[in-house]
Amino acid sequence: MRTILFLLQKEFIQIFRNRIMLPVIFIVPLVQLVVLVFAATLEMKNIEVVVVDKDLSDVSRRMIGKFEGSPFFKIKDFTFSVSEAEDFLRANEADMVLHIPQGFERELNRENRAKVQILLDAVNATTAGLANAYASNVLRDFNEQILVERVGVLGGRIEQVRIRYSFWYNPDLNYKIFMLPGILVILVTMIGMILTAINLVREKELGTAEQINVTPIRKYQFIIGKLVPFWIIALFELCFGLFVGKILFDLPMVGSLALLFLFASLYLLLVMSIGLFLSAISDSQIQVMFLVFFFFITFVLMAGIFTPVESMPDWAIKVNTINPLAYFIRVMRMILLKGSGFSDITREFYTLGIYAAVMLLLATWRYRKAA
Amino acid sequence: MxxxxxxxxxxxxxxxxxxxxxxxxxxxxxxxxxxxxxxxxxxxxxxxxxxxxxxxxxxxxxxxxxxxxxxxxxxxxxxxxxxxxxxxxxxxxxxxxxxxxxxxxxxxxxxxxxxxxxxxxxxxxxxxxxxxxxxxxxxxxxxxxxxxxxxxxxxxxxxxxxxxxxxxxxxxxxxxxxxxxxxxxxxxxxxxxxxxxxxxxxxxxxxxxxxxxxxxxxxxxxAYRRRLMDLSASDLYRLKEDMEAYEHTHSVYLFGQKLHLTLKKDVAEEALTEYLEERGHRDLNMKSISPNIEDCFMELMVKA
Structure with missing residues (x-):
């Protein structure tokens, strides 16, 4: 026990003496939270539209007015030629072309239906999909209005199903408070997995690990001495990140913070074991960097931080059962935004617990063999 | 014990x-x-x-x-x-x-x-x-x-x-x-x-x-049993090459600015001098010396 204390003391001296360590602990979370939360939003505003109005009628103008009135669209230009409008798309100067053909109003009056054409730049499928959805919304609104007017003229009444939306747990559809827990998870993982792994390999690379091996220090003491400091720092980081989130974004904290930290402690044990395992199979800091980054990036992209896990293919959802980040992000959002209690996350808790135990055993076994 | x-x-x-x-x-x-x-x-x-x-x-x-x-x-x-x-x-x-x-x-x-x-x-x-x-x-x-x-x-x-x-x-x-x-x-x-x-x-x-x-x-x-000679000449590098080619040489190696030489059997110094002078070596200098530990190791390594 005394030995572990001395190892911890030594480790903390080294960590805080490292010139880039303090900025990493304090500046990186601030920058990540402030920059990424704003930048990683999926909301779209200012879809630039080029209008080709060949009808120039009352109805067509009202339709354009609808688009102009929407916060999502910005009318960039008017032209009378579709090919000219397509040039805008090609030159990346517009995202969408709204083409109202000649005789639009006449057809509407005569046939009770008419067509408009929408051309979308779909290089980014997500934005194109969103633009399409927004445009459909605008057109549906417009349709309803026309319908009511016409039926009104004829003196009849119209029965319609009206849909009223109610968004739970995030009533304003605030994208930021959805992103924030995800960014915090990335942050905690970076400290837990990357820094731990690099720090361990560093000792091996510099030969200090071997020097330690010829002392009475036992392997498990050495490993505890290595893991605990980053465990503490990562938990502190989570604390700091939540605080910043509260101040800057008014991040809701509906559930129990104690439960969140309990889960975070378990989660850290798991990612640190992964870091320990990766450091045991590498010989240099460069090697372990590549290894850790491979897993880190894969885990992050698959975890559902940026794209919902539910929309991934089946195999990807299965792969996510071994992705620690996926568990933590889900649980983090559940506790913070929904106020879930322990009974709601029992399955995640025990799965992660078993996972962590297995990884820790595997890592210690590999580490013993390697050194 | x-x-x-x-x-x-x-x-x-x-x-x-x-x-x-x-x-x-x-x-x-x-x-x-x-x-x-x-x-x-x-x-x-x-x-x-x-x-x-x-x-x-x-x-x-x-x-x-x-x-x-x-x-x-x-x-x-x-x-x-x-x-x-x-x-x-x-x-x-x-x-x-x-x-x-x-x-x-x-x-x-x-x-x-x-x-x-x-x-x-x-x-x-x-x-x-x-x-x-x-x-x-x-x-x-x-x-x-x-x-x-x-x-x-x-x-x-x-x-x-x-x-x-x-x-x-x-x-x-x-x-x-x-x-x-x-x-x-x-x-x-x-x-x-x-x-x-x-x-x-x-x-x-x-x-x-x-x-x-x-x-x-x-x-x-x-335990060193051989006769060790210390040899030098104006062109040390060529001297070493010639000594390596000499039929009676047992071992020859550089030692600072000189060569240390042992022979397979006792050859008269005159014969050796003659051999070297034939090959145009000048400022020839040779004398018998007692071995230091390095010579002993060289000898052990040659044997092995």
Whole structure:
């Protein structure tokens, strides 16, 4: 026990003496939270539209007015030629072309239906999909209005199903408070997995690990001495990140913070074991960097931080059962935004617990063999 | 019987296809300053790592202070001071922090064994607040030695402590080792420098994983049987080539600005002079000399 204390003391001296360590602990979370939360939003505003109005009628103008009135669209230009409008798309100067053909109003009056054409730049499928959805919304609104007017003229009444939306747990559809827990998870993982792994390999690379091996220090003491400091720092980081989130974004904290930290402690044990395992199979800091980054990036992209896990293919959802980040992000959002209690996350808790135990055993076994 | 400190019996170690140690056996008495001399890649580091419990032998057994290096590795780690070939203390900790750290992990304090390291540590004490990574090469070695000694080990294992250290520091370092002998510590030191062998009580010459000879430096010199000649001329390089081609040459090697030469049988100096003058060598100078330890090692290596 005394030995572990001395190892911890030594480790903390080294960590805080490292010139880039303090900025990493304090500046990186601030920058990540402030920059990424704003930048990683999926909301779209200012879809630039080029209008080709060949009808120039009352109805067509009202339709354009609808688009102009929407916060999502910005009318960039008017032209009378579709090919000219397509040039805008090609030159990346517009995202969408709204083409109202000649005789639009006449057809509407005569046939009770008419067509408009929408051309979308779909290089980014997500934005194109969103633009399409927004445009459909605008057109549906417009349709309803026309319908009511016409039926009104004829003196009849119209029965319609009206849909009223109610968004739970995030009533304003605030994208930021959805992103924030995800960014915090990335942050905690970076400290837990990357820094731990690099720090361990560093000792091996510099030969200090071997020097330690010829002392009475036992392997498990050495490993505890290595893991605990980053465990503490990562938990502190989570604390700091939540605080910043509260101040800057008014991040809701509906559930129990104690439960969140309990889960975070378990989660850290798991990612640190992964870091320990990766450091045991590498010989240099460069090697372990590549290894850790491979897993880190894969885990992050698959975890559902940026794209919902539910929309991934089946195999990807299965792969996510071994992705620690996926568990933590889900649980983090559940506790913070929904106020879930322990009974709601029992399955995640025990799965992660078993996972962590297995990884820790595997890592210690590999580490013993390697050194 | 003298009390034994180290007993190595038939140790072999193979890395993939390279044999690092082949059937190595020797004994070291307690309190001895024992030198392991040999060129790079001879197997010195492997042998030391086995004794320091950092490496498992493939075959054979070894004991350190009656503890088996495989079975009782925990005990050995308590009584061993180990200095690896490259500096492996914490570069980002200060001199004092390193020393305190190693004292505490061995369950002792700096004060308790201060008199043991005083001699060495006093050289670096003025820099105790400096980070170990910022010390000069010689000072790093002194710090490493202090850290290896801080728990009053019964055996000190040092892998090439003087490699890459300047001549003055090397001399100082050896003076420290000789003074340490007074504290009843067995000291094992490896070195590629043959001149350092003369300072040891016992010397083992190792080459290609085999022990060529284990003896005191005096006995090794005394066992030298050949007539050794010291040879020089204006063109030393061509002289060496010509001597290598000479039919009666047993061995010839550079020694400073001269050649050391042994012959297969006694050839008259006149015949040799004639041979060389025929080949146009000028300023020819030759005389018989008594061998030093390096000549003895060269002889042993030629035989092997």
């Amino acid at each position: 003298d009390p034994l400190s180290v007993n190595i019996r038939n140790i072999s170690k193979t890395y993939r296809d390279a044999e690092a140690l082949q059937d190595v056996s020797f004994r070291i008495k307690r309190g001895e300053l024992f030198g392991l001399i040999g060129p790079d890649g001879a197997g010195k580091t492997s042998l030391f790592r086995i004794l320091a419990t950092l490496l498992l032998p493939d075959k054979g057994t070894a004991t350190v202070e009656d503890y088996d290096v495989v079975r009782d590795y925990k005990e050995i780690r308590k009584i061993t001071g180990y200095m690896a070939g490259r500096f492996s203390l914490y570069q980002d900790l200060t001199v004092e922090e390193n020393l305190k750290f190693y004292a505490t992990v061995f369950g002792t304090t700096m004060e308790e064994n201060y008199d043991l390291i005083k001699d060495i540590y006093s050289h670096i004490e003025p820099y105790k607040k400096r980070r170990a990574g910022k010390l000069s090469g010689g000072m790093k070695q002194k710090l490493a030695l202090s850290c290896a000694m801080i728990h009053k080990p019964r055996i000190l294992i040092m892998d090439e402590p003087t490699t890459g250290v300047d001549a003055v520091s090397r001399k100082e370092f050896w003076e420290m080792l000789i003074r340490l002998k007074g504290h009843d510590i067995t000291i094992l030191v490896s070195t590629p420098y043959m001149d350092e062998a003369e300072l040891c009580d016992q010397v083992a010459l190792v080459q290609s994983g085999r022990i060529l000879s284990v003896d005191t430096p005096q006995n090794i010199i005394g």
